[in-house]
Amino acid sequence: MNTYKIVLLKGDGIGPEIVDQAVKVLNKAGEKFGFAIQYEEALLGGSAIDAAGTPLPQETIDKCKAADSTLLGAVGGPKWDTLPGDQRPEKGLLGIRGALGLFANLRPAVIFDELRDASPLKAEIIGGKLDVMVVRELTGGIYFGERGRKEVNGVPAAYDTEMYTVPEIERIARVAFDMARKRGKKLCSVDKANVLESSRLWRATVARIGAEEYPDVELSNMYVDNCAMQLVRNPQQFDVIVTSNIFGDILSDEASMISGSIGMLASASLGSGKAGLYEPIHGSAPDIAGTGKANPLATILSAGMMLKYSLDQPEAAQAIEDAVSAALKQARTPDIAAEGLRTVNCTEMGDLVCSLL
Numbered sequence: 001m002n003t004y005k006i007v008l009l010k011g012d013g014i015g016p017e018i019v020d021q022a023v024k025v026l027n028k029a030g031e032k033f034g035f036a037i038q039y040e041e042a043l044l045g046g047s048a049i050d051a052a053g054t055p056l057p058q059e060t061i062d063k064c065k066a067a068d069s070t071l072l073g074a075v076g077g078p079k080w081d082t083l084p085g086d087q088r089p090e091k092g093l094l095g096i097r098g099a100l101g102l103f104a105n106l107r108p109a110v111i112f113d114e115l116r117d118a119s120p121l122k123a124e125i126i127g128g129k130l131d132v133m134v135v136r137e138l139t140g141g142i143y144f145g146e147r148g149r150k151e152v153n154g155v156p157a158a159y160d161t162e163m164y165t166v167p168e169i170e171r172i173a174r175v176a177f178d179m180a181r182k183r184g185k186k187l188c189s190v191d192k193a194n195v196l197e198s199s200r201l202w203r204a205t206v207a208r209i210g211a212e213e214y215p216d217v218e219l220s221n222m223y224v225d226n227c228a229m230q231l232v233r234n235p236q237q238f239d240v241i242v243t244s245n246i247f248g249d250i251l252s253d254e255a256s257m258i259s260g261s262i263g264m265l266a267s268a269s270l271g272s273g274k275a276g277l278y279e280p281i282h283g284s285a286p287d288i289a290g291t292g293k294a295n296p297l298a299t300i301l302s303a304g305m306m307l308k309y310s311l312d313q314p315e316a317a318q319a320i321e322d323a324v325s326a327a328l329k330q331a332r333t334p335d336i337a338a339e340g341l342r343t344v345n346c347t348e349m350g351d352l353v354c355s356l357l
């Protein structure tokens with residue numbers, strides 16, 4: 001029997017509640033599909049600051065490097081909001097992505113049939129199917145660029161720098177083209193090339209990789225402001241979107257709402273190896289932490305992505321998706337509540353998915 005070593009970074013806010021549900025589901029999937037998981041917890045974010053004085057202890061990096069994959073809840077919260085930027089919980093998250101070399105963040109915006117009514121978009125806009133894969137560059141750009149404070153003309157100022165190297169763009173472009181090749185063969189590269197020099201390099205590099213290596217994939221370009229609008233005007237036009245770290249962060253939150261709730265969107269962060277880091281796209285939701293209102297499905301679906309992308313268990317991954325779909329027919333967490341269906345809390349939703357697996 002395969003035994004996988006998984007690190008759990010529960011993090012802050014709703015993090016522990018949602019990760020606990022995903023662990024239950026992973027264990028049930030293991031029983032059914034004949035694998036076992038050994039879990040090890042490690043500290044990240046605010047909880048790491050409180051316990052170890054740093055948002056990313058070296059021990060956490062070492063544990064993640066030694067594991068088959070990592071499952072993360074979310075980090076951050078008002079308690080740590082006044083800390084200097086490089087000591088905040090979010091710095092720990094950026095740090096672990098960087099330390100593990102996880103440059104490609106896959107964020108699938110899929111609408112489950114059962115959730116069509118939860119989408120704020122009209123039925124005719126969502127149409128028959130909504131399945132957009134956002135491929136977000138994750139270890140470069142403005143989140144990792146030079147930043148600082150200085151004085152300009154005698155007044156205080158601050159700056160952050162967006163920079164991409166050609167190899168960074170090439171490798172994320174290849175991930176996105178490969179993904180498009182396996183799907184609808186359509187890739188839209190999103191940038192702000194009408195203003196930003198880094199976007200002009202991005203656009204030219206993606207075009208070159210496409211022409212040289214992926215002539216079978218249809219490549220288009222779109223400015224990010226237009227893309228934000230097109231995602232709600234006609235999301236069905238998109239198959240795969242490839243974009244920078246900050247644009248991908250913003251557009252995937254937007255895309256999540258089309259799917260009904262940010263509590264539904266999973267993600268996989270991958271590098272050059274097999275191991276990845278899996279996490280919901282949302283944050284630590286301090287406004288609902290401890291109330292039982294958190295939707296654990298994005299984290300459960302992230303665990304499903306882990307089975308698919310890192311652990312070679314595609315059948316178990318599909319079974320989790322099917323169980324989520326079945327659960328949505330019976331009950332909802334408050335963010336996607338529907339008339340005629342039971343409203344359940346985070347733990348009850350986790351239990352329901354397990355019972356349907």
Ligand SMILES: NC(=O)C1=CN([C@@H]2O[C@H](COP(=O)(O)OP(=O)(O)OC[C@H]3O[C@@H](n4cnc5c(N)ncnc54)[C@H](O)[C@@H]3O)[C@@H](O)[C@H]2O)C=CC1
Nearest residue numbers: 074075076077262263282283284285286287288294295335
């Ligand atoms: N990957 C991560 O760890 C991320 C961490 N953050 C951090 O999280 C904290 C809160 O940030 P916000 O901007 O409020 O974003 P957020 O994503 O935590 O919350 C935005 C809104 O969505 C709701 N929400 C989020 N996840 C939900 C779920 N699973 N079920 C039901 N409702 C859910 C929240 O209640 C809130 O109303 C901040 O400290 C921020 O820096 C933000 C984004 C990503």
Ligand SMILES: CC(C)CC(=O)C(=O)O
Nearest residue numbers: 090091093094249281282
């Ligand atoms: C909190 C962050 C570091 C970034 C973020 O919002 C995300 O990765 O979704």
Ligand SMILES: [Mg+2]
Nearest residue numbers: 249250253281
């Ligand atoms: Mg985000």
